[in-house]
Amino acid sequence: MKTFNELEEFILNGDKVYIPHFSIECVIFGYENRQLKVLLTKLLGIGWGIPSGYVKQEEMLTAAATRILNERTSIDNIFLKQFHVFGDSFYRSMQYQIDPTNYLPANSWLRQRTFSIGFYALIDCTKAKIKQDFFVEDYKWVDINEIPNDLIMDHNEIVTTALETLRNQIFHEPIGYELLPEKFTLPEIQTLYETILNKKFDRRNFPNKLLSQEIIVKLDEKRNIGQHRAPFLYTFHKDNYQNALNERVSITI
């Protein structure tokens, strides 16, 4: 929505374009400087939350999530997965929907009870060009350990559940592959697994299984990160990694 008129049209007549009663909420993860981050956007007059949108009347569900993510980040070919429907909290109850607000007409379709389908996306946040517009007045990438606890509606619950989902799926979805750059250092991959699994690994043992099963391979290439510091770079062996995921092999020790 670029203009006030577009926003007004969405509020008054959006249900001619979109299906009411459920929205899509997107938890967009990126990994940078050994920090796992989530994209937060600030909605005009409402507050900080995660990007969201509605499914168009004739649109398939995954196509809708892809469109919403693309509209917000300008990234094509995003890795995304639905992970949970949020329909059990106060914010998804009848009581919340009839709570009067200052700017929605009493009969607005946006006051109808709305469940949310959560999708998580894994992107290279250095490549994302986040779009702001009339309604989204600001954005920031926030370390998952520093998410403010006062996001709008149930967005804190949605982010927490998305993170639990990464934890549960890290050994059968290509989460490491999608979040790391093509070439990475051992500390980078170790910190990513430590962050998602929320535990520490011994630096000497961590890469053993990844290397012995050739899930990652060492490149003949280093990265200069300072005087006398030039760690070797590694990359995923895509077939071996995919086989490990198919077999749900725990790829850490």
Next chain:
Amino acid sequence: MKTFNELEEFILNGDKVYIPHFSIECVIFGYENRQLKVLLTKLLGIGWGIPSGYVKQEEMLTAAATRILNERTSIDNIFLKQFHVFGDSFYRSMQYQIDPTNYLPANSWLRQRTFSIGFYALIDCTKAKIKQDFFVEDYKWVDINEIPNDLIMDHNEIVTTALETLRNQIFHEPIGYELLPEKFTLPEIQTLYETILNKKFDRRNFPNKLLSQEIIVKLDEKRNIGQHRAPFLYTFHKDNYQNALNERVSITI
């Protein structure tokens, strides 16, 4: 729905009671005679499928699924989990919804596009008392390897996805515990894991890790299953099992 009148009222005015645009579909698993089974119900004039229903206007999502399962099986305290939203196939598209049928009025709310939220449930199928009514004219428990491939709408896709979900979650959800009786034989637990994981284990090695980590314990009790055949019974050590699930330990070798 016990009567024709109730069915007619549901078709004509159901959207005063229920939220339109998404339904709940339930894949109910039971385990009996070393077979993993799914409950199928036959809908009047439509065909075989899985139990489903709608969320009431003021009902929470999980409460709705619990109610639908209880109405159909008479079981309280069912273990159930949502696992996927189905919104990408022909049956969830606008084209399908406007396809004329013989018995729905042109403006029926049931012709509106409807996405489905899939829940899976794990029950003791020997304890379920399946309710039939005017609309559900028959039911059967079917081995997951013998599900007919012509279930109504996208119900085959929903059952298949539920089974993949068990496979992905068997090491972090109490799936074995919920499906097995309190006391079970080693062949019973082995077959359950083999069925869900779709692979064979060596009979001599299978229980090693379960026993050495005291996830299951041997009881001083046997079951007589025939002349000279009285295998020992085992039971889950609930704390150790829960710890293994929390740590996502692969509890088979």
